[in-house]
Amino acid sequence: MDGRTDQQRAERPRPAGHGPGRPAAGRGPDERDAEPTGQVPLVGRADVLHLLEESLDHAAAGAFRFVALAGEPGAGKTRLLGELTSGAASRKLAVSSGRAAEFEQEMPFGAVVDALDDHLEEHLPDLGPATVKLLVPVFPALAAVVQGTMPTLIGNTPVARYQLYRAVRRLLEQLAAEDGLVLILDDVHWADEATIELLDYLVRHPPRARVMIAVAFRPAQASARLAALVEASVQGGCGHRVRVRPLSEDEVAQLLGPNVTATRCRELFEASGGNPFYLEALARSGEPLAEGPQVGDLPPAVRAALQMELTGLSADALRVAQGAAVAADEFAPALAAVAAEVTEPVALSALDELVARDIVRPSAERFRFRHPLVRHAVYGSAAAGWRLAAHARIAAYQADIGAPAAVRARHVERSGRVGDRAAIATLVEAGRAYATQAPVTAAHWLKAALRLMPENAPAEVGLPSRLDLLMELAQVQSVGGALSDGRETARTLLRLLPADAYERRAKAARLAALMERQLDRPHEARSLLLDELRNMPDPRSPAAIPLRMRLVAERTMRLEFRAAQAVLDLMPDDSDDWEPSLKVAVAALRPMPAFAGGRVADALRYAEAADRLLHTAPNEHLADWMDAIAWLCWAETMLGRYRTAARHFERALDVARDTGQLYVVTNLLAGLARSYGTLGNLAQAASAAEDSVEEARLVASGQQMVFALTQQSLVATWSGSEETALRHADEAVAVGAGVGEWWGSMAHYARAMALFGLGRQDEGVQSVMKATNGFESPTLDQRTLLSCAETLAQVEAGRGHPDLALQWAERARHMRLEGVDSNNALADLARAHALLGSDPAEAARAAITAAEALEAAGERIDAGRARLRAGTAYAEAGDRKAARDHLRIAADTFQACGARTLHGQAAREQRRVGVRVPAPGGRGSGPGGLSKREYEVASLVAEGFTNSQIAERLFVSVRTVETHLSHIFAKLGVTSRVGVVSALNRGEPGQD
Template sequence: MSGRRDQQITPTADPTLRPLVGRQPLLKVLGTTLKRSARKTFHLVELVGEPGVGKSRLVTEVAGRARELGMVTLAGRAAEFEQDAPFAAVVDALDDHLESQVGLLTRRLPLPEARLLSSVFPGLTVDLPQVPIPAGAGGARYRLHRAVRTLLEVLAESSGLTLLLDDVHWADEATIELLDYLVRHPPRGQVVITVAYRPAQVSARLRTALTQVPADQGTRVTVSPLSQKETEEFLGPGMSQAKRRRLYESSGGNPFYLEALSRAENGNGNPLSPITGDLAEDALRDVPDAVRSALQVELGQLSSKALLIAHAAAVVGDEFEPTAAAAAAELTDAEALTVLDELVARDVVRVAPTPGRFRFRHPLVRHTAYTSASAGWRMATHGRVAAYLQKLNAPAPQLARHVVRSAGFGDIDAVGVLTTAARSVAPRAPMTASYWLTQALRLLPDIPANTGERIQLLIELASAQGVSSQFTEARDTALDVLERLPAQAYPQRAMVAGHIYSKVERLLGRSVEARARLQRELRAVPADQLHHAGPLYLRLAVEATWSGENAEATRLLGEVPVDRVPSTIAYAVAALGPMPAIASGDGARGLELLGEADRVLATATATDLAPWLDAHTWLCFSDLLTGRYRNALPRFERVADIARNTGQNYILPPLLSGQAQAVAVLGDMDEAFTLIEEAIDVARVGGSPQSLALALGSRSMLLTWSGDHTEALRVAAEATQAGGDVPEWPSLRARVAEAIAVAYTGDLDESGPAEVCDLLESVQRDQPMLLILCETMAHLLAGANRWTEASGWAERAERVTDPALPINRTMADLVKAHALTGTDPVAAAELALHSAAVLEQAGLKLEAARARLRAGLAYAAAKDRVKALPELAAAAEAFAACKAKTLRAEALRATRRLGVRVAVPGGPKQSGPFGLSPRELEIARLVLDGHTNQQIAEKLFIGIRTVETHVSHVFTKLGVTSRASVGRVLGPALDAHDRG
C-alpha cells in the first residue's frame, strides 16, 4: 500500500511540466544508445547529476523514446525513506507488468525460479507446482540474481526491454547487489538498463560495480545545470530580465531549484530568507538554503488539511493511495480526496501512472513534507500506517519500515514483526536483515525472561553481519553471544566460536585472537562432551593450516570423532586433511588423502558443504598444489557457486584466485582475468587485507604471463602492502608475484627471489609457486647467459620438489633444462621436450608452451636450426592462444635470429618504433643481432646498397651514428613494440 507500481502504462501528458530546455545533445546520445541496443546486446546507461538537475525528466524522455521503438519499458525508483525495503526500485519497476504477464512468465520460466521470484515480486504470487528450491543457508540471495536475469531475458524476447531505475543513490543493499550481478553477468538479448543517481551520494559498492561495465556496453551521461541563456528560456518571457538573472544566480542553473524559487516568488513568499527551525533527518544539506526555504514556503501556503495530508502522504510512501493517506492523517476517505484535489492543483503531488495512486512531483518535495512535520507526530503516524497495513494482512517486510520508526521499547509485537521480516529477507538481503534484527534487539528488554530469544536473535544477527561483510560488527555480536551463553551450552558455544567468531576475526586480520578464543573454549569442554567440540577442532586445524603448522593441523583433525559429529563436519575434516600432508612435503600421503576425500564427498550435497566452505577451499588448492589442474577446476567452480548461492562472499577471493590460476595454466587467459577481477572486487568490498593480497598477487601473475610487466609490478606492490609482514600463504604468494614481476622488468638480482623462496620453502605450502619462481629465474638468467646462477635455481627446484607429484617433478625438469642449455643444449632440448609432452597430456598449455620454447632455444644453441624452428613455431602459436605476449615475442625473436621472417605480434603495422618502416625495422633487428650489411643482404636477398640505404635511414630516425648505439636506443622501445 506504500508500494509503487511499474510505469509500463503510457502516462498522459503532464501540463505542469515545463518545456525540456538544453538537453537535446543528451537526448541524441540516449536515442542513439537505444537504437544501438537493437543489435540484441546488453547496454547500461548512467544518468549522473546533482539533486534537481533534471535526471528524472530525462528518465521520462528515455522511456518515451524506448516505447516509440516498441520496447517493453518499465520504470521504478528508489525512495529516501524506504531504503530498508529490499529490491524496492526493481519491484516498483516490474511488479505490475509481471502481474499482467504471469501466464506467459510461468510457462517460460523454470518453476523453481518462478517460485523464487514470487517471494520478491507480489505480482507473481500465484499458485505454482511445489518444485523445491535448492537448499542452502542464504542460497536464495544469489539464485534470485540469476532468476532476475532470466526474467529480464524473457521480458526482452519479443521487442527488447528498457528498465529504468531512478534515484539509485537511495537504493537498498539488495538492489545494489543485484545491479552488481547484472553488470558482471549481463542479460542476453536487447536489454537496456538505465540508472539515474547523485554521484556524491551513491554507495561505494555501486560506484565500483558501474566501473566494471565494458566501454562498448556502457554510456555515462552527466546532466549539468542550465546555462544562463538556457535558464532564461526555461523561465519563459513573462519575467523581467533582472528577476531571471537573480533566479539564475540563486539556483546555479539547477532546473528544480529554479522552479521552486520561481513558484515561491509567484506566491509572494520570500525564498531568499534563511530557514529557521530544526529539520529532522535533513538530507537537503547540499541544497541551497533559498531552495529549502522556497519548498517550505510552498507547503506553508497550503490549507491546514492539505498540509496534514502532505505530511501523512510523505510518511506513507513515495507513491500512495488516498485511503492510506487518510488513515495516516486520521481523516475520512472523502476528506482526503477533497484535499488531494488541492494538492494536485498546487502541483505538490501528481496523479501517478497507475490509476488511483498519487506521488510527489519530486523526491525533494516529499523530503520537505516529511521532515517539516514534528518528530513526535511522524512517529505516531508511522504507527497508524503500520496498524492500517496489519488490517490488510500486509507482509512483514512492508510493515517493518513503519514499525521500526514507531515502536517503543518493550513492544514485543513489534519485535515479532521485525524478526519475521528479517528472517524472510535474510537469504536475499542480509544487510537489511541485520538492520531489522538490530532494531528488534533494541526494542526487546534485556531481562532473564527474554534471554533465550535475545541469544537466538544475536546469533542470527552475527550470521547476517558476517555474510554482508560487516566483520567488526559480526565479531562484536558473536562475543556478546558467548558472554551470554551458559558455560555448559557446549554445542552452541562451539558453533558460535568456531563457525562465526573465529572466521570473522581471521578476515579482520586477527588470527591470534581467533585462535586464543578457540583454545579457551576447547579447554572448557569436558572429556565426555568432546563430541560437541568438532567445530573448535576443525577451526583450529584451519588456523594451523593457514600458518603452516602442518603437524598440528593433522593432530587436530585426528581429534575430531568423525563418527559422532554432524556429517557437515565429517565432510570438512576429509576436505581439509590432504593440505597439511602436501604442505609438509608428504605428497604420497597427500594424494592418498585426496583419493579418500573424493570417496567421502562423492555423495555430498551443496547443503553438506556450505557450512565449512573454507575447508573445502583448501581441498581445491590441494588439487592445485599436486598439479591436478583438471581436477581442481570443477571443484573450484562448484565451491565458488555454493559460496555465491549462500552469500559467503568472504571465501570468494581465494576461490576465484585459485580458479584463475587453473584456467590460465590450462590456456584461457581471458577467463582468468575475468575471475580475478571479481576476486579483487569482492576482496575490496569485504575489507579483508589477506584476501586482497591473495587476489592482487594472482592478478600480478596473470599480468606477467600476459606481458604487461609494468602493471604487474604495480599490482604486486599493492598486494605485498596489503599482505604485510604476516608469514602466511596469501602474503607469501604476493611476494612471489612481486619477485617475478621485478625479474621480468630486467632486474635479475637474485637476493629478493631467494629470500621469498626461503620463506615459502620453510613451510613447503605451495610447490607450484616455488617452481614457477624457480622456472622464471632460471629462464631469464639463461637468456642473459648467466648459466651458473641458472643452475643454482635448478638445484633449488630439485630440492623442493616432491618426487611423488608427477607434474611438479616435470616442472623441476624444465628448470633444469633452462640451466643445462649452457653446457649441453641437446640434452636440455630433449629434457624440455619430455616435459612438454607430460604437461600437454595434463592439459597445462601455458607451461607446455614454455617447455617448447626452451626446447627451441636449446636446439638453436646447439646450431640445429631444423629441430629448433618447429619447436619455436609451436611455442609461439601456443603463447598466442594463451595471450602470453612477452613469451610469444621471445619465441618470434628466436625464430628471426634463425633467419625466418615472421609477422610482428599484433599484426601488421604502418610503422614501428621511431617511425621505422617494416623493412627498416626488420633490418634494425638484424643489426641488433650483430649481422653485417653483407650478411643482411644475403639473408634478405637484396642488394648491399639497399641495405646501406636502410641502415642510414635507421641511424637518422634513431638519432645515432653507430651500430653499437642502435641497441641502446631501440632495444627498450622494441620490447614494448613486440608486446603489442
C-alpha cells in the first residue's frame, strides 16, 4: 500500500511512470501505452534513435541531458519515448514517465506529479525534513504520508518558487543516486506554466547526478517559454531539439507491409500526410477515405475514422467513454461511472468493451485512452450540455468524498453558474491554495471565480467581495510575473472603488505603481500616485501615507532626491492616528534621500533611529511596508553599515516570505548578496545572488533582473570566476532597463569589474566611463564611484602611467564624505596604488590606513586588497619582513573568504618575497599545483576549446568547467584564458 486512502486515489489522475529502480521493459514509456496485440514496426526514425542512444550514453556517464521531441499530433513522439525507455532499461537507468493532459492544463506540475508521485514514499528518509516540507504541497503522495501537513502548508506557508524548484532538483538527485534517472514527460505543450518554469530551472541548474530529461511537444501549441527553454538547453550544450517529421511514402509502404496494395498505400499516405497516428486510424477503418474541409485538430478522414470506431460501440460503452473523457486523462472506473450516470458494474462491463476495441487501455486499477487524440475525439462526440452536466456530477462526487478544492476546481469551473456561492468558494479556495507555488494557476482560478460573481457582489461569510477578490488577483498576478495583467487588474479595481474609499484606493494604487515600476514605466507610476493624492481631501491623512511613501521611493529611484526629501518633509515621524507600523515605515525611508542629498550626518542619525525601531518592532509591523524596509537596507550598504544591512536584509526576507510578498524578494536577496560579498562571506553571497536571479526570472521584471544579475556578477568577480561574472553582467546590460538610474549604471559597473578581472583593461575603462557617465553627473552612489576611481588608479599604475593614476587618486580624494570612513578608505587605497612606483613607503602607509578602516567595518575583501597593496609596497621599499606580514594577512583573508583569484595573486607576491607557499594541488599535481582534472581542462583551453566543448568532452556541466577555470586562474596566477595558455607553455605559473 502507498499510504493513500481510496478518497485520495479518486481525487486526481494517477501517475503514469515507472519508478526509479524499476526500468521499463521496452514497450513504451508506459506499459499501458503499448498495443495489446503488439506494436506496429518502427520505421524511418534512425536519426532520432541514434540521438536518443547518444544522449542516454552521456547521461549514463554522468552528464545531464535534456532532449525535446517536437512533432505534430500523432507524429510518433510517444512511440519514440517508448524506445527511449527501452534504451534506458538496457543501460540499467531507472525511468519515470508522465504526461500533461489536454483537459487538465490547470493542474500545477501535473506531468511531473504524474511521473514521480507514486515513488516518493520510499525516499522520504533521504530527502530531509526541509525538502519534504517544500515538496508536500505539490505531491499528493507525500501529503498522504506526512499526516496533516498538506492543508497547513498549502494554505498558510508561502514558498518562493525557486526554493520549490531547488527541492525538486534535490528530489531528482536522490531518485538518481543509485541507478541514474530518465525522466520522460509527454505532451508538455499542455503543461501548466509552473511545470515549464520548473523545466527551465532544471535546464539552467542541472541535477548533480546521472539524470536525463526527455520531453515531447507539439510546436504549434508550445508556449513561448517552452520554446525558449528548449533553445536555451541547446545553446547551453546540454540539450537537443529533435524534429519528428512525417513518414515518407516509401516509409508508409514499409510500415503497412506487402499485403497493402500500392494504390491503397498511396491513398493512405496522401490522406494521412505521413502522420503515423492518422495512418493507423485510417488503416483501422478499412473504409474509403472521406474528403472535406479540416475541422478542428484532425483531418476529416481521420475524424471520420475515429468516429467510426465510436459508432460501433454499445450505448453504455459510448456513454462511459464520454464520461471518462470528461473525468480525467487517467481515470478510475468509479469516476467514469459518475460522469456517465451509470452504476459501477455497468461501467466495468463497458470498460471491458472499450479495452477490447482498444479505445482505452488498462493499468492496474485505472484506465487511459490509447492516445490523447482519441480522448479528444470522444470528448467532442458528447453534446455540450451533457458534458456540462457530467462536469457537475463529478464535482459533486468529489465534494462528497472530500477532495481538495484544487482537484474539484476544473469541473466546478466548467459547470458553475453565476451566483453559485459554493462554486465561487471552491474556485477561490483553489486559487489561494496555489498562490505562491503556481501563481499562474492561482490567477486562473481567481478569474474563474470572478466570472461567476455578480457585479458589485458584497462580502459574505466565507466569501470575499468582488473588489477584495480583484485585489487578491492583482497580487497573485504580480507574484506570477504577469505584471501587465496585474497592473490592469489593479487599475480596474481603482475604477470600481468608490471615490471616498481612500484607504482601499491607496492600497490598490500602491500595488499598481509597484508593477508599473517593475515594468520599467516610472512615469506612469508617478502619475498614478499623484492623481490619487490630488483626489484626497486631506493629503496628510494616514490613508495618504502609502501613496506618499511610494512616491518617495519612485523619486529616489529617479535620483530626484530633493523632490523625495520634500515629500518626506511633509510627513511627521509619528501621529496619534497612525498604525504603529507607519512609524517604522517612515523611519525606514528617511536615510536614503538624506544620504543621496549629501547630508551624511542626518542619514546616519536616521539609520540609527530606524535600527532601534526595527529592533523592537514585531514582524507584523514590517510586513505592510516591505518596500520601505528594503530602502533602509540599501541605504545602510551605501553608508558602509554592511553588518547591520545584512541583519536587516535577513529579517526582511523572512517576513517577505512568510507573508507571501515575493515581489520584493529579488531586491532583498540582491542586497543581501551585496552585503555578504562585501563582508567576505562569498559562498553565502553567491547563494543569495543565485536565488535573487531565479526569483527575478520568475517575476519577469527587467528592473529585478538587472538588480539580481548585477550582484551575481559582482560576487562572481570577487570569487574569481570572471568569465561567469562577465556573462552575468552582459545579460544585465542587455536587459536594457534602468537607463539613467542607479541600478542601470550598476550593471555597467559590474561589467567593468569583470573585464578588469579578465585583464581586458581597455574595455574595462570604457565600461567604467559608461557606468559613471564619464564622472559627469553620475548616477552611482559614493561608494561605487570611489571604487571606480580606485580601480582606475590601480589600472593606470599597473600600466606604468603614474600621472594618470595620481589624477584618479586625487579625484577619489574629492569624493570623500565625512562620517563614512570605510567608503573613504577606498580613496586612501587609490592613493596607495598611485604612489607605489614613486614613494612605496608612503604607498604602504596609505594602504594600511585603508586596511584598518575597512577591517573595522568588516569589509574583508577590500581590506585584504589593501593589505595586499601594503605588502607589495613594502616589498618595493625593501622592507621584506613588513611585506611578508601584510601579504600573509592578505592571503589568509582571501583564502577564508574564498576569493580565489585574489588569493592566487597574494600567493604569487609571497613567493616573490621569499615565502614558500605550497602549491594547492600538492604532490604529483600539474604545473602550478593543478589537479589532474584541472590540468585536463587547462590543456583543452590551450587547444582552443570553448567551455561548452570542454564540458561535452569531459562529460561534465558547463558550470563545473567554469569552477575548474576559476581554480586554474588562481593557481597559475593569471586572469584570462590567454594567461592559461602562456603559463602552460612556460610550464610554470606567471602573469599573463
